[in-house]
Amino acid sequence: MSHTIVDLFAGCGGLSKGFELAGFDVVAAYENWDSAIACYNLNFNHSAKQLDLNDVDAAVQEIAPMKPTAIIGGPPCQDFSHAGKRIEAGRAGLTESYANIIQQIRPRCFVMENVARAQSSHAYAVAREIFKTAGYGLTEQVLTASFCGVPQSRKRFFCIGALGEPDGFLDSRLLGKLSDREMTIRDYLGDELGTEYYYRHPRNYSRRAIYSIDEPAPTMRGVNRPIPKGYPGHPKDACSVNDSVRPLSTYERARIQTFPADYRWIGSKTDQEQMIGNAVPVNLGKYVAEALLDYLNGSIDNEQIANIESFRSWLKQEKKLASRSISDVISRLKRVNQFLELSDDADIDLYSMRLGRIDAFASQSPSVRSHLKRAAKLYLEFAQHTRALSES
Numbered sequence: 001m002s003h004t005i006v007d008l009f010a011g012c013g014g015l016s017k018g019f020e021l022a023g024f025d026v027v028a029a030y031e032n033w034d035s036a037i038a039c040y041n042l043n044f045n046h047s048a049k050q051l052d053l054n055d056v057d058a059a060v061q062e063i064a065p066m067k068p069t070a071i072i073g074g075p076p077c078q079d080f081s082h083a084g085k086r087i088e089a090g091r092a093g094l095t096e097s098y099a100n101i102i103q104q105i106r107p108r109c110f111v112m113e114n115v116a117r118a119q120s121s122h123a124y125a126v127a128r129e130i131f132k133t134a135g136y137g138l139t140e141q142v143l144t145a146s147f148c149g150v151p152q153s154r155k156r157f158f159c160i161g162a163l164g165e166p167d168g169f170l171d172s173r174l175l176g177k178l179s180d181r182e183m184t185i186r187d188y189l190g191d192e193l194g195t196e197y198y199y200r201h202p203r204n205y206s207r208r209a210i211y212s213i214d215e216p217a218p219t220m221r222g223v224n225r226p227i228p229k230g231y232p233g234h235p236k237d238a239c240s241v242n243d244s245v246r247p248l249s250t251y252e253r254a255r256i257q258t259f260p261a262d263y264r265w266i267g268s269k270t271d272q273e274q275m276i277g278n279a280v281p282v283n284l285g286k287y288v289a290e291a292l293l294d295y296l297n298g299s300i301d302n303e304q305i306a307n308i309e310s311f312r313s314w315l316k317q318e319k320k321l322a323s324r325s326i327s328d329v330i331s332r333l334k335r336v337n338q339f340l341e342l343s344d345d346a347d348i349d350l351y352s353m354r355l356g357r358i359d360a361f362a363s364q365s366p367s368v369r370s371h372l373k374r375a376a377k378l379y380l381e382f383a384q385h386t387r388a389l390s391e392s
Helices: 014-020 036-043 056-066 091-103 116-120 124-135 171-175 187-189 250-256 269-278 282-298 308-317 321-337 350-358 367-392
Strands: 004-008 026-029 048-050 071-075 109-115 136-144 156-162 197-199 210-212
Touching: 004 014, 004 056, 014 071, 014 156, 014 282, 026 036, 026 056, 026 071, 036 048, 036 269, 056 071, 056 091, 056 308, 071 091, 091 109, 091 124, 109 116, 109 124, 109 136, 109 282, 116 124, 116 136, 116 156, 124 136, 136 282, 156 282, 171 282, 171 350, 250 269, 250 350, 282 321, 308 321
Parallel strands: 004 026, 004 071, 026 048, 071 109
Antiparallel strands: 109 156, 136 156, 197 210
């Protein structure tokens, strides 16, 4: 089954490329910066279009007919990041615009990415309330890229939502495959750089500037400067300044952001450096996408369980369950299906026996196992009831 994606604030395509490599079908992308759009369109079969995403109504009118499985994107982070002025105004309002687009289109899932500090911002608190009001369960995690297949110690906050799910629905999938150690540049690129040490300009000279390829790179920023003649050195530099130490090239910075070697770049050097620094590392996007895809392929949706709304009505009318209890049953039904796929004609005793043989299910508490089995039993009772009506 193909899962379609629309990417908002797509930049030069880091998040789109990660989702594409994971197996999603990226069908459209939107961005407001001409240079980033031109770069994006050199590298994908679909087109990125220019769209001011402050205009929520226009965005919804454009995107809703596509009926994407998920909407992904990272609203501009300058007002949240250490590199910005830390003032939540103007551009931070795009976070709320993103949330309103999600609320109106109601895709099955969404992924919002931003700098780590965004999680504690007022703008995110507003967006989070919009997501919850729209019925999304949220997984909220800060991931360090070097544990996710990226040779860079970049930290990024991800809010991943799914309709009708409990909060934390993706935590186990998202955290369960983290590497047990950080990836270094040498791990990823071998000796491709042709140097053991490189210079990365610090924000001020109280910070180190010379790094080894045998450690994760620091965050790739949107600026790239040569070694100044007056650089005083730092006690934590990997080595002292010498003729073999140099700044990274634009291409090398893109590689550390895990863009493919054949990714094509366009625009001025300044624009390219900014695009690379702003981008989600491709492999970090791929890591998140694989966790989401695993969830989508193992969970129940309206195509896998017919007439989910009929099931909801049956629970209310036949079982006299309250709305909250009905939501709990459906959420548990989706969860039990992640352990073992449930078909309409399954035998409940055989299904329960097979469930008990799955280590991940057996490790749940007795109460959780009981609730999950009850949800499966109720659904199978409903399926049997539905079949009897259709045969009469």
